[in-house]
Amino acid sequence: MKVITVLGLTGSGKTTVIEGIISELKKRGYTVGSIKQIHNENFKMDTEGKNTWRHRQAGADTVTARSHQETDILYPGELPIYEVLSHYSEDFVIMEGVRDAVVPEIITCKEEELPVISPLTIAISGRYANNKDKEYKGLPVINGTLENKHLVDLIISKTPVLMPDIDPKCCSKCGYDCRTFLSKLLKEEVKQDDCVLRKGGISLRINGDEIPMVPFVENILKNEILGVVKELKGYKNNSNIEIKFLSD
Amino acid sequence: MKVITVLGLTGSGKTTVIEGIISELKKRGYTVGSIKQIHNENFKMDTEGKNTWRHRQAGADTVTARSHQETDILYPGELPIYEVLSHYSEDFVIMEGVRDAVVPEIITCKEEELPVISPLTIAISGRYANNKDKEYKGLPVINGTLENKHLVDLIISKTPVLMPDIDPKCCSKCGYDCRTFLSKLLKEEVKQDDCVLRKGGISLRINGDEIPMVPFVENILKNEILGVVKELKGYKNNSNIEIKFLSD
Incomplete structure (x- = not known):
């Protein structure tokens, strides 16, 4: 399973970029999952008064709504991201706004802003791609809608199979913490098999x-x-x- | 983990009974999950226009909304019930309208109707309990709101740890299929350890x-x-x- 995250402030074009990525991956026959990080403190997926809502109000912790069309499992609180990912078996998972996983990043920002890149950034996209420059600090700037094929080519070629994120106190057998290892992998300075856990x-x-x-x-x-x-x-x-x- | 299901037609009082059970179990310090079977063919948990909804529209299979308050994993299609249950780790799971699991049943119906019981039924409740009779065909009739303590006592004493539901072609080492085994367990004619899978x-x-x-x-x-x-x-x-x- 390959996982990436799209990061940027509200209004920078994250969801539009993700729509372009998902639809292109699906066209190519891959299975795709997605995860959206929500910062609204009042967020509730369920609707007041529904039976599942009444279960939760009565004190239920995990609540599921199961129908022919979909099965929705509502857990209380924020699950650790690797626990959420363990529920996925898709070929690709595209995450929006998720910052606590060691995965390649696509950064979005508005036209007039400067992209906040990191050693895990593989591309710049979102509204910033409306600018003329096709490169920013050596990273490709790609329009997520018009050039989504190009963006997906890059994701497929760059993204390694999901790596662990282990406390360096427990494992640094490769010589690095997991984040540093991934940044070196993206620069092709190490190979994924150098990770003993992946081995x-x-x-x-x-x-x-x-x-x-x-x-x-x-x-x-x-x-x-x-x-x-x-x-x-x-x-x-x-x-x-x-x-x-x-x-x- | 102990699991029961509450079965009855719409308007028979299922959700009210479940509210009584969940709140009493929580009062006693148990962790409780719930599962609601939804028959509405147009059921959608997510709201049109939301980012997660846009991910799904673009083609995403599994979609998660993750916030500080809750983590909601939306799977396409109807997951097998034992797969749903494998995501639970609560002490009790109370299911509403779920018929494809081998678990004890509480049957609800309206006052003027006759309860449709099975060998797995352990009690009658819902609006039927507004009648005077405290018993129906040897089964207790219990008001899910006023007598929820009594109902929970019964659930705790009667419900075994969740049993498997294996095709009798693959396993009938106890001499029965799983449904018959549970009905005999409820009548105390066998012990849970007679199930080789439990051993x-x-x-x-x-x-x-x-x-x-x-x-x-x-x-x-x-x-x-x-x-x-x-x-x-x-x-x-x-x-x-x-x-x-x-x-x-």
Whole structure:
């Protein structure tokens, strides 16, 4: 699964850019999900008086509305972004205004403003692309509607499979924190396989003790397990697999 | 997690009963989720013109609205009920109008109607409870608002931990299909541990969600893993095996 985020202030053209990206990805046959970060403090998806609304008022935490057309699961509070993403199995997820994930960024701003770029920025778009310049500080400036094919080509070529965002105290085996690693990956200074977690490190504990395995044995064990698990309902790519049992 | 469903026609008092159950469970300190089955063919949770609505119109499949107050994940189509339930971690889930799960049922109907009970029915409620009779065909008739404490006592004592609903072709080790097993459990003719799937064995989690397996598949997975693990230093019989990894 590949994930990007589009960042910019209100009125800078984020949603329009995202519409262009989603419709072009869909045209090319990809499955696409989206996530919108909402800053309105009074935001409520549900409608006052509906049965689901009455459930929540009575005290229900998670509430679902399930119909033939759609299934809507309403969680209380703000779920961590990687938890939200774990519910997706689409080829691409396009996020709007989400800042707490380590993913490539497309920056939007108004014509007269200066784009606020970061080491994770791969392009500038939104209303700024109405200007004549086709480049800003070495980054391409792309019109999200008229040039959405070009923008999608760039997204497909630049975006790596979703990477973890691990506390550097727990893992910096590649030599960097995850954000720095992604910025280096975008500059092609490292390869995605240099991330040990992406490599598919498998952890095996016997009675609580970590058992080291050479990559050859790791791969055998992983492939054996995936051979079975992939056939089960609930499995999707990029899943965290956890198995526990007591041996005879 | 314990799950029940409240069934009855429109206007029979389902939502009022559920409000009584949820608020009483919350008073007692439980976490509670709810699921509402919606039959309206034009149902849409989102509002025309909103950014999330524009994402969906552009072709997005799963769409999330994420704010400080709530995180709403909108899936296209009707998710299987056990998939919906796998997203819950509450102590209790109260379902309204959901008929495709093997769980105890509370039946509601109007005063002048006859309750349509099944072997999974544990109580009659809704407007029917305005009648004088406190029993119908051996089942308690309970007012969901005035007597919600009594109704919740009954739910807590009767409802088993959520059971699977497996095709009897794949598993009928207890001698029954899952629906018959639950009806016998409600009559105390069997125990929950008579269900081989409940007994435990191997636990498989994908992205944190427990994946139920029939014994046949459990054994394949366990034997595949042991085939490799038994060859490693550190293995002995009766060991706790724990494996974690991220799939590609």
